[in-house]
Amino acid sequence: MSGGITAWGTYLPYWRLRRSAIAGTLGTGGGRGTRAVASYDEDTTTLGVEAGRRALAAGPGPGAVQDLFLSTPDPGYLDKTNATTVHAALGLGRASGAYDFAGSPRSAVATLLQALTGAGGRTTLAVLSDLRTGLAGSAEERDSGDGAAAFVCAPEGAVAELVGRGAASDEFLDRWRVPGESDSHVWEERFGEELYVPLAREAFAASLKDAGLVEGDIDHAVVTGLHVRAVKATASGLGVREGVLAPDLTGAVGNLGAAQAGVALCDVLERAEPGQVIVVLSLADGADSFILRTTDALPGVQRDRAEAGVPTVAEQVAAGRDDLAYPTFLTWRGQLHREPPRRPDPERPGAPTVHRSEEWKYGFTASRCLVCGFRHMPPTRACLSCHAIDQMQPERLADVPGTVATFTIDHLAYSMSPPVVGVIVDFDGGGRYRCEMTDVRATELSIGDRVAMTFRRVWTAQGVHNYFWKARPAGDQVAPSGADPDGERGE
Amino acid sequence: MASSGIKDQVAIVGMGCTRFGERWDMGVDDLLTDAATEAATSAGMSIHDIDAFWLGTMTSGVCGVTLSRPLKLDYKPVTRVENYCATGSEAFRNACYAVASGAYDTAMAIGVEKLKDTGFSGLTGIRPVGDGTDPGLSSPAAFSFLSPSYAHKYGVDREQLKEVMGRIAFKNHQNGARNPRAQFQKEVSMETIAKAPLVAGDLGVFDCSGVSDGSAAAIICRAADAHRYCENPLYVKALSFVAGPAAGPIDPGYDYTTFEEVVRSAADAYAQAGITEPRVQLAMAEVHDCFTPTELVLMEDLGFAERGTAWKEVLEGTFDRDGDLPVNPDGGLKSFGHPIGASGLRMLFECWLQLRGEAPPDRQINTVGPGRTLGLTHNLGGAPGEGVSFVGIVGTELG
Numbered sequence: 037m038s039g040g041i042t043a044w045g046t047y048l049p050y051w052r053l054r055r056s057a058i059a060g061t062l063g064t065g066g067g068r069g070t071r072a073v074a075s076y077d078e079d080t081t082t083l084g085v086e087a088g089r090r091a092l093a094a095g096p097g098p099g100a101v102q103d104l105f106l107s108t109p110d111p112g113y114l115d116k117t118n119a120t121t122v123h124a125a126l127g128l129g130r131a132s133g134a135y136d137f138a139g140s141p142r143s144a145v146a147t148l149l150q151a152l153t154g155a156g157g158r159t160t161l162a163v164l165s166d167l168r169t170g171l172a173g174s175a176e177e178r179d180s181g182d183g184a185a186a187f188v189c190a191p192e193g194a195v196a197e198l199v200g201r202g203a204a205s206d207e208f209l210d211r212w213r214v215p216g217e218s219d220s221h222v223w224e225e226r227f228g229e230e231l232y233v234p235l236a237r238e239a240f241a242a243s244l245k246d247a248g249l250v251e252g253d254i255d256h257a258v259v260t261g262l263h264v265r266a267v268k269a270t271a272s273g274l275g276v277r278e279g280v281l282a283p284d285l286t287g288a289v290g291n292l293g294a295a296q297a298g299v300a301l302c303d304v305l306e307r308a309e310p311g312q313v314i315v316v317l318s319l320a321d322g323a324d325s326f327i328l329r330t331t332d333a334l335p336g337v338q339r340d341r342a343e344a345g346v347p348t349v350a351e352q353v354a355a356g357r358d359d360l361a362y363p364t365f366l367t368w369r370g371q372l373h374r375e376p377p378r379r380p381d382p383e384r385p386g387a388p389t390v391h392r393s394e395e396w397k398y399g400f401t402a403s404r405c406l407v408c409g410f411r412h413m414p415p416t417r418a419c420l421s422c423h424a425i426d427q428m429q430p431e432r433l434a435d436v437p438g439t440v441a442t443f444t445i446d447h448l449a450y451s452m453s454p455p456v457v458g459v460i461v462d463f464d465g466g467g468r469y470r471c472e473m474t475d476v477r478a479t480e481l482s483i484g485d486r487v488a489m490t491f492r493r494v495w496t497a498q499g500v501h502n503y504f505w506k507a508r509p510a511g512d513q514v515a516p517s518g519a520d521p522d523g524e525r526g527e
Numbered sequence: 528m529a530s531s532g533i534k535d536q537v538a539i540v541g542m543g544c545t546r547f548g549e550r551w552d553m554g555v556d557d558l559l560t561d562a563a564t565e566a567a568t569s570a571g572m573s574i575h576d577i578d579a580f581w582l583g584t585m586t587s588g589v590c591g592v593t594l595s596r597p598l599k600l601d602y603k604p605v606t607r608v609e610n611y612c613a614t615g616s617e618a619f620r621n622a623c624y625a626v627a628s629g630a631y632d633t634a635m636a637i638g639v640e641k642l643k644d645t646g647f648s649g650l651t652g653i654r655p656v657g658d659g660t661d662p663g664l665s666s667p668a669a670f671s672f673l674s675p676s677y678a679h680k681y682g683v684d685r686e687q688l689k690e691v692m693g694r695i696a697f698k699n700h701q702n703g704a705r706n707p708r709a710q711f712q713k714e715v716s717m718e719t720i721a722k723a724p725l726v727a728g729d730l731g732v733f734d735c736s737g738v739s740d741g742s743a744a745a746i747i748c749r750a751a752d753a754h755r756y757c758e759n760p761l762y763v764k765a766l767s768f769v770a771g772p773a774a775g776p777i778d779p780g781y782d783y784t785t786f787e788e789v790v791r792s793a794a795d796a797y798a799q800a801g802i803t804e805p806r807v808q809l810a811m812a813e814v815h816d817c818f819t820p821t822e823l824v825l826m827e828d829l830g831f832a833e834r835g836t837a838w839k840e841v842l843e844g845t846f847d848r849d850g851d852l853p854v855n856p857d858g859g860l861k862s863f864g865h866p867i868g869a870s871g872l873r874m875l876f877e878c879w880l881q882l883r884g885e886a887p888p889d890r891q892i893n894t895v896g897p898g899r900t901l902g903l904t905h906n907l908g909g910a911p912g913e914g915v916s917f918v919g920i921v922g923t924e925l926g
Contacts, residue, residue: 379648379649385656386658392658397659413777414660420774444672445727446664446671446728448668448727449665449668450663456663458664460672460783469776472662472663504660
């Protein structure tokens, strides 16, 4: 047994925007295919939580994680660490570290490499997350997508070991964004291509040399980067065998930026066999190439994940719901200023209040009465059923499914995307909670439907993000048949 | 544990009630001054003859100075009370206890709410600093869980139940059309009600009570002293108030077809008043019709109809102004809106008029008579499964 990647998980949001819908509204732009769209209540932190949950769904569990790394170019907060939110939502131990690696997409590659190279010593969860917007009608908006990938790297039980790496760096202006901007700027495309392709070749060659391998030894090659022309040119000149290049997912989900290399690597891990060689070559302000060799542990982990119901990248790419209206997308991204309901804005939650309720708010941890077994959500000290006080044990219910007891559609409540769907959920094994439902059109919801919980940014008030759990349809990301292709969400 | 009540120990000897509505013309001070003055005048008293005051308001002021400042009271005890939508009834209940205890000879219970100055639709809450995990559903949404559950449990078609809900709105607006103090003084057709846009779940605009401003007041004295102030006082027969453990949202056993708080407070109030058959012993009831399915469920929780039958009784007109048991003959929250602190006392004001034969002829109910002299008022606060309930009973005769 040896150190390396021991588990992985990905999250592609439920919604897809058809590129043709852009032209349908703006009269120009657009194109073929779809892009993945984070819902109005998702951000890079929540995308990361969902990917992290899937990485931890099979295997030693959250208690084994010693360090958490979160990398994103679009952090929910600056100065305040976002990884601590992910840490709390995943129920990681208090003694584990939680660190942000924010900035460029290259930080994400470095984050995974850091976790991999440190895997000899510490069990690390590396989460790579991105949410990309761009101005209305821009190539960035059309070609990019939202998603996250997470990897557990540990000293034992690796499914893939790091066998070589190479890097090449250069200082040039290809893509940049001033903090606060939603869209990045790009220099003339051919300039970047001319610089990137040699950098990529150098990094790739260095990694092969480091691993003691040649091009022909590669079984799976992942080439990623936001500079599409440079990526294509690099991939076609890589010199690997036919059929080795990993499938391009950008047509269906868009370019996932900082999460692209991670999601593509997970896709390979879900299809790879033991003893295969995988290269990941990322073009971002230089190039990074790293080579992994899969181990005999891979099939067992693939099987465990399937049994735990963790969706693969391919399954998520094939699913998704593509009838999101473009004006709704613009509204969710703050590009279209819609009239708010005539209701007071939400108040920011209080820091001490939130901290006292950390296990509930972030961990979705209920309390079960040790005397009579009644489960309380939120956790309480006094039992509703038998009135015992302080006879409770905590129970994390984030991964426990439930059933819709009843529901309503609230046209009056505050939401970035009204109407609010309110559901009463009865959880398997006991416990009832009333919460918001997301990733659903209210007209398609029925009493008795099965739901799972998902971590979301409910709203932001006075600069404070309010994270909590919502229900969403279980039976992951299966779009209902007969969906209205031009329907607006929730009408 | 016992709830003995204070039957026949205190009496209402004067009442006042402002016009409810979008009172852009009046502030909290004006509304309080009008209601207090009208109440005192009707008892033949000066405001300054009253010994103690209980002021009910949820959001329109804090502390007793909210009342003592506009009325320029000379250093009298004023207690400000809040208990959600039962706030006005709670002010009344505590004032009654104060007089019954012998602490004061006379007391005023007054309620007020100024909702229309906020510029928002619907009610806006008063919440302590939270952890952000409350789903933040609106009041209509919280109550909209009732109708599909009721329909499911009793096998009523959802379309038919929509008609039942519409019938409740229709009835209350018919009554309100005959009430010069109501916010909405117009009849509304079943067709208009049915076609109204949805607010939450199956609830259309006409299934929801309005948002309004208003104030109402009552003057209470010991029953033995009542005739000093009033020829035909109302005697307090029962006062019951309960707060539930908020079981509904966390108990999978709760089915959203009843309010346990109401069942408990009604049983308590009937025991205090010695009522065994509310439907025939009561001459009228003013109930908390915040939303039409609320009134439907209340008819069963208050014992006016058997479980699962209220929807039929509604369609048969049992609770109409000329029915077996008139419910909300003044128009209810549907016609008055719901200025929180004032509603409970506004309900009492209708009992004051109807039981004493002072309602306008076109609204006077015909159930009042020998052996049938009691009226019930009911408030509900919070949401289904997590709230408070008040039931009070008053009557024109001792014993």
